[in-house]
Amino acid sequence: GAGVSQSPRYKVAKRGQDVALRCDPISGHVSLFWYQQALGQGPEFLTYFQNEAQLDKSGLPSDRFFAERPEGSVSTLKIQRTQQEDSAVYLCASSLVGGREETQYFGPGTRLLVL
Amino acid sequence: QKEVEQNSGPLSVPEGAIASLNCTYSDRGSQSFFWYRQYSGKSPELIMSIYSNGDKEDGRFTAQLNKASQYVSLLIRDSQPSDSATYLCAVIRDYKLSFGAGTTVTVRA
Numbered sequence: 001g002a003g004v005s006q007s008p009r010y011k012v013a014k015r016g017q018d019v020a021l022r023c024d025p026i027s028g029h030v031s032l033f034w035y036q037q038a039l040g041q042g043p044e045f046l047t048y049f050q051n052e053a054q055l056d057k058s059g060l061p062s063d064r065f066f067a068e069r070p071e072g073s074v075s076t077l078k079i080q081r082t083q084q085e086d087s088a089v090y091l092c093a094s095s096l097v098g099g100r101e102e103t104q105y106f107g108p109g110t111r112l113l114v115l
Numbered sequence: 116q117k118e119v120e121q122n123s124g125p126l127s128v129p130e131g132a133i134a135s136l137n138c139t140y141s142d143r144g145s146q147s148f149f150w151y152r153q154y155s156g157k158s159p160e161l162i163m164s165i166y167s168n169g170d171k172e173d174g175r176f177t178a179q180l181n182k183a184s185q186y187v188s189l190l191i192r193d194s195q196p197s198d199s200a201t202y203l204c205a206v207i208r209d210y211k212l213s214f215g216a217g218t219t220v221t222v223r224a
Contacts (some may be wrong), residue, residue, distance in 0.1 A: 021172065023213075031210065033212070035212075040203070040216065040217075041118070041213050041214050041216050041217075042203050042214030042216050042217050043159065043203075043212075044214070045211050045212060048210055048211065055210075056210075056211065091158060091159075099210070100146040100147045100207050100208070100209060100210065101146075101147050101164070101166060103161050103164070104160040104161075104212060105161075106159050106160070107158060108157070108158050109158050109171040
């Protein structure tokens, strides 16, 4: 694929429901990032993978949030027992190796609404 | 205090004018600096990156960096209606990007 893809694009969940958001990075990109963007705000870092290793999960808001990338390509962000404050756009980004001068390419995002 | 602060906007400029966007950051360990453009309902798209003090020009865009003042700016010359978007300032330390809240620019035809 030409870019980062994410699915679903939109998700409506009832409070308390579990959700899983998928990210397909650019082929060959070692580094993968998840961000959360609330309405009217910039993206906030959630977690970082290099291949299958989760090197930083300091931005995950609570232990209800869990991310994995078991084979070093596709990643899934899982939110358990969703709350209304989890409503946001979840963005996935990838870069070649994760260096400080590298471009992070963003996917279209998953817009999550928790009712 | 947020790590990255941007002028709050919104900023409205007439077509053909210069739009000036400002950003300050608090982490002196920040290593690289970026401007992303985000159209409504879309994902951020990188438009400029700057790594050392001074100016960097790319077409109608000029980024300026002053590490001593912890200040980054973006100038958009000859603004076009297609430049209407939210502009996000971002800084990176190692691999972690930190974003400002964004400045919304509207170019009036």
